[in-house]
Amino acid sequence: MSVTAPQGFEAAGVAVGLKSTGKPDVAVIVNRGPLKTGAAVFTSNRAKANPILWSEQVIRDGVVEAIVLNSGGANCFTGSFGFQTTHQTAERAAELLGVGAGDILVCSTGLIGTGDQVFRDKVLAGVEQGIARLNPEGGPDAANAIMTTDSVQKTATYQADGWSIGGMAKGAGMLAPGLATMLVVLTTDAVLTSSEADAHLRAATRVSFDRLDSDGCMSTNDQVTLMVSGASGVTPDAAAFRAGLTAICSDLARQLQGDAEGASHDISIQVMHAASEEEAVEVGRSVARNNLFKAAIFGNDPNWGRVLAAIGTTTALFDPYDVDVEMNGVRVCSSGGPDRPREEVDLTPRATSIVIDLKVGDASATILTNDLTHDYVHENSAYAS
Structure with missing residues (x-):
């Protein structure tokens, strides 16, 4: 079930032609609440992709309604056109969901330095198709849609007493993080404040994704996001939640390690x-x-x-x-x-x-x-x- 294992989330993954393979390349994950809490950590690379620049602003108030992710293009070093593409992606998703664009995170992964009107049109089409296909069973499709050189999808779930965590990740190269590694989305139906979510996420990534150093190369697009729906109605013990989040992050980090490009050890x-x-x-x-x-x-x-x-x-x-x-x-x-x-x-x-x-x-x-x-x-x- 991946990111839709916890209550309160719907997801979809669609193919719009960003990849020459015809495989899914745009994912949408929506938090149906009742909480719309979010936290994120980003690459410490000074060269940041346009979606990172956008999402760093979005996350400041700790409110996240949805996240849109595309593979097949990093939208990095694409100038003002690229940032406008990210902005329009959030605006299109917000319009269709009836929420504010400032509460939509955007992530991209793929080749750096490429992006044109065709890319933009396909991403926007992916947003429309993805939102039209949102469903509580859509986690695996979303996990497939963010893959690039990955050979397998990476997902994990953690079940506790009355609450749960779900996660998906992509990454097979450029795994040398500063707070995060490639693209990871985590969801939980536990009840958390934005400050609690941020503290738990930073603690978990510090000893998991931040300890994965596959090839010494740091990406321009790395982002790990935690979305909180509170749909279980359960406020977990802080230590128990942090342990569970760390466990699922460590699981995903080892999946990333196991699928590293060309590795034999x-x-x-x-x-x-x-x-x-x-x-x-x-x-x-x-x-x-x-x-x-x-x-x-x-x-x-x-x-x-x-x-x-x-x-x-x-x-x-x-x-x-x-x-x-x-x-x-x-x-x-x-x-x-x-x-x-x-x-x-x-x-x-x-x-x-x-x-x-x-x-x-x-x-x-x-x-x-x-x-x-x-x-x-x-x-x-x-x-x-």
Whole structure:
């Protein structure tokens, strides 16, 4: 059911020709209430797409009636025409729904730097068709409509005592977020204020989507949105809701990791005994963004020296000659020197675990990444073709 699993939401996904494949490419999700609460986090990339610039303004009052998403075009670096297209998208949806355009979020994903009247006309047609087909069973169709290079749709649900959360995500490349990753929509029928929704969303994304660093490239269109209908009538315990939201965000983040472009290994980098959580994240991300390390994992080579070389570029507190490294359960490095023979490490499974013990504190963090493959290079060399 995806985003329509919680009460109070309807969705649709339609095909209007933005994609050459003829697959669905415009999604609409509407909150029927009684609450119309929303929160969102956005890419920290200074180069922001027009829908991000629009949605950053919309979310300020914490009211969201609906969200319109299109694939097949990022509407980024398309000048004033592109921003007008985003504005008209919200206006068309608002007119058909009988609400204000300032309460309609807009998201786009696809190729940067392209957009013309044909693109605009198709998006507006998608808004009209999508709203005409809104239904409580439309979550899966909406999830399909936001896919670009994704090979599968990504959805998740979380059921609690009297309330629930639903979610959908898209993303297979440019996964190196600042607060968010690609496009994610979360819905809940719990009763929350806008400030509560914002606080819970930021806490959940910080330890889920913000820890996914697939290829070190940050998108111009990243947005994670939480829509609150309050239709269950249940006000959840704050800790319980935050745990549920974090669980569903973590689930979707791992689905994004598992569908990363061309990847043959899903790598979990756990940093232990760091001086602070921030330093644990810095160390883990340094390894996740090291192309030599990623290439070694692709070749099933347990080259732990590349791990130490990567963490040595950070400002984190540790002694490089007192660090342990495990690869898939085998401690290959102890106190900055060789430990078990490399031949004991089996890197053929897709799931790959790296554990780094800094031995300086009590903090920890886990970063998710992927290996660097021939297929990734090929897919991104031909992305605009």
